[in-house]
Amino acid sequence: MKKNYLTRFFTKLHWLYWFVIQGKTSVKETFEDMYRNDFGETFRGIYRTHFGDEYAEEINPCGFSTRSDIENIKQSLHLEPGGRLLDLACGEGGNGLAIARDLKAELDGMDLSETAVEKAKQRMAEFDMTEHARFVAGDARSLPFDDHVFDASMCVDSLYMIPDKQAVLCEVKRVMKPERPFVILTWEVHRTFGVSDYRPLLDQCGFRVTEYREVPGWYERQRATYQAMLDNKDALIREMGAATASVWINAAKTELPQLKIMRRVFIVAETKQ
Numbered sequence: 001m002k003k004n005y006l007t008r009f010f011t012k013l014h015w016l017y018w019f020v021i022q023g024k025t026s027v028k029e030t031f032e033d034m035y036r037n038d039f040g041e042t043f044r045g046i047y048r049t050h051f052g053d054e055y056a057e058e059i060n061p062c063g064f065s066t067r068s069d070i071e072n073i074k075q076s077l078h079l080e081p082g083g084r085l086l087d088l089a090c091g092e093g094g095n096g097l098a099i100a101r102d103l104k105a106e107l108d109g110m111d112l113s114e115t116a117v118e119k120a121k122q123r124m125a126e127f128d129m130t131e132h133a134r135f136v137a138g139d140a141r142s143l144p145f146d147d148h149v150f151d152a153s154m155c156v157d158s159l160y161m162i163p164d165k166q167a168v169l170c171e172v173k174r175v176m177k178p179e180r181p182f183v184i185l186t187w188e189v190h191r192t193f194g195v196s197d198y199r200p201l202l203d204q205c206g207f208r209v210t211e212y213r214e215v216p217g218w219y220e221r222q223r224a225t226y227q228a229m230l231d232n233k234d235a236l237i238r239e240m241g242a243a244t245a246s247v248w249i250n251a252a253k254t255e256l257p258q259l260k261i262m263r264r265v266f267i268v269a270e271t272k273q
Contacts, residue, residue, distance in 0.1 A: 004133045027161065031113040034062070034247040035092065040239030042232055043248070050224040054217075059094035063157030064264070069185060069215065070099065073154055076211070076268045079103045083151035086110070088140055088172060089158030095122025096154065097127040108150075110140065115171040141167040145175045152181050157207055159186040160195065169205040176271045182207060184267040185215070191261050198267060207269035218264035226252035226259075 039062060054066035074096075079085060081104035087096030090109030097120075100107035107129065111117050114137040124130045138144055141164055153172050162168050172182055190196045199209050229252040230237060236245040236247050255262070 003142075018031055027163070028112050028243075030247055031111075032115050033243040035119060035244075037241045037244040039244075040236065042235040042239050046225055046228040047235050050221055050259040051195040054221070056094075056098075059098050060092070061094060062091060064225070065095060065116045065156050065185060066221075069156075069266070070095065073134065073156070073183050073185075074099050074102060077103065077152040077154065077181055079105045082106065084108065084149060084170070086145070086150045086153040086175065088153060088155040089162075089180060090120055090135065091116050091158075093123050093133075093135060095156050097123060097129050097133060099154070100133065101127045101129055105132075105151075108145070109133065109135040110138055110143065111135070112139070113137065127146065141171060143171045143175050148177050150165050150176045150180070152176075152183070154183045155217060159184055159198070160189065165195065166201055166205060169201060169207070173206040173271055174206065178271055178273050181210075181273050182269045184256055184265075184269070186265060188263040188265055188268070189258075189261065190263070191258075194261075198265070202267070202269045206272050208272050209267065209269045211266065211268035213266055214257075215266050219259060222264070223256065226256045230256070 039060075044060070047061070048057075051066060054068060056065065056067045056070055059065070059070065077085065083103070084106045085096065085100050085103075085108070087093070087107060087109040090096050090111045091113075093109050096107050096109050099105075109117070109120055111120070117135045117137040120135040124133045136144060136173055140162065155172075157167075159165060174255070176182065184198070188194070188196050188198070188199065195201065199212060202209055229248050233245065233249050236248065
């Protein structure tokens with residue numbers, strides 16, 4: 001009873017946060033707006049400038065993953081050709097498509113945003129993955145997959161935004177084969193009601209953490225990127241449209257002052273027997 005009460009309490013706090021910061025009644029509405037329009041050249045130029053050689057041009061990221069992050073994920077997934085990979089909160093699909101292509105894996109991507117999923121489907125041919133990738137929109141608390149079907153899973157730049165993290169992590173455990181890796185890039189938030197360490201949550205859901213470390217250089221890149229978004233907000237609105245640009249501008253306004261109480265972490269956790 002206490003656990004269910006706390007889960008509902010923290011979920012309501014999360015919805016309130018999204019309403020205050022983004023002015024939306026749901027997380028889904030925010031991400032539908034974010035993926036509604038093309039990000040535009042000003043947005044890409046900001047990333048190219050502040051990521052430098054770490055900018056993953058082919059992937060066209062809308063998060064903060066770098067070329068090194070992508071390589072580290074590939075190495076940590078330990079996938080054999082033909083293995084099945086789940087990309088949770090896949091967005092427009094670039095990260096998962098590039099990784100699955102390079103590893104010759106089968107890819108299933110899932111995202112809350114139907115708009116993002118449609119864009120991911122359109123990108124499959126770009127990565128020569130038309131016959132090897134599938135994308136679906138839905139709620140990560142109820143994954144539309146059978147038990148123990150995935151050889152590996154990944155979640156990039158999304159877990160910290162999910163309200164009911166425990167429910168989602170337990171669902172990922174359910175659909176994965178035993179002793180297989182789940183690779184996560186996310187942010188700790190060191191404040192009341194924030195997750196300052198994901199290891200206890202992962203342990204509760206049946207994972208054994210094998211790697212947990214801070215991502216080098218994340219703070220400088222993210223701070224500079226957010227500041228550039230605020231400095232170029234008029235150009236972003238003009239190119240992306242007000243609905244899409246406002247998601248990024250609101251995020252920059254809110255998170256830029258909070259970066260000092262955040263920490264970007266790279267996590268590898270294996271499913272227990």
